[in-house]
Amino acid sequence: MMRRIEITIDEHGVVSFTIRGVKGQGCADIANKLKAALAGEVLEEKHTSEYYERPQAVGKRVGQ
Amino acid sequence: MSKYTKMKTSFTDKECLAAALREFFSEGSVEVFAEPTRLVGFEGELRAERAEIVVRRCNVGAGSNDIGFAREKDGTFSFFVSEFDRSVYNRGTDTRYDQAFVEKIKQPYAVRVAEQTLAALGFRVASREKVRGVMHITGVGF
Numbered sequence: 001m002m003r004r005i006e007i008t009i010d011e012h013g014v015v016s017f018t019i020r021g022v023k024g025q026g027c028a029d030i031a032n033k034l035k036a037a038l039a040g041e042v043l044e045e046k047h048t049s050e051y052y053e054r055p056q057a058v059g060k061r062v063g064q
Numbered sequence: 065m066s067k068y069t070k071m072k073t074s075f076t077d078k079e080c081l082a083a084a085l086r087e088f089f090s091e092g093s094v095e096v097f098a099e100p101t102r103l104v105g106f107e108g109e110l111r112a113e114r115a116e117i118v119v120r121r122c123n124v125g126a127g128s129n130d131i132g133f134a135r136e137k138d139g140t141f142s143f144f145v146s147e148f149d150r151s152v153y154n155r156g157t158d159t160r161y162d163q164a165f166v167e168k169i170k171q172p173y174a175v176r177v178a179e180q181t182l183a184a185l186g187f188r189v190a191s192r193e194k195v196r197g198v199m200h201i202t203g204v205g206f
Contacts, residue, residue, distance in 0.1 A: 007203070033185060
């Protein structure tokens with residue numbers, strides 16, 4: 001699934017962002033990195049429903 | 065001799081700040097130094113103030129002193145500007161060299177920091193558009 005980050009920056013340098021296609025902790029990690037880089041500039045962080053979803057397990061069981 | 069005043073800012077990334085400043089000055093006007101360098105006054109005299117990002121007085125205005133941004137111990141940059149130059153007009157920002165000038169730099173600075181961060185996170189900038197003064201940037205990744 002394509003990951004997407006939408007960022008808006010107003011005339012005063014106030015930043016808000018929305019992260020799509022990244023679930024759970026992965027979303028929080030990206031949000032924290034964005035906030036750290038934009039220190040003091042971030043006003044608003046929007047969580048989509050994906051933020052609250054758990055990542056899908058990767059891999060499959062083989063045989064009995 | 066016009067006294068320098070120091071304004072605190074929230075800028076922390078030197079290259080992004082220099083790039084943002086370049087939007088408002090002619091090419092080659094914004095100088096970046098690894099170590100703080102002395103600012104120069106309107107008569108060519110070296111001033112006590114030092115900065116890592118400098119716009120020389122000839123690019124600031126007639127009878128002006130250098131302006132500069134200097135890194136503080138907390139990592140932020142402070143803006144050095146003489147009292148005289150706080151009343152000088154900058155066409156690029158449509159402001160005087162005062163707090164309004166610093167405010168005008170915030171958006172282009174944040175755009176560069178945002179795009180730099182997107183790249184560091186493995187995203188590419190798919191679109192960048194300014195609508196009614198607001199920048200909209202979309203980063204995509206797989």
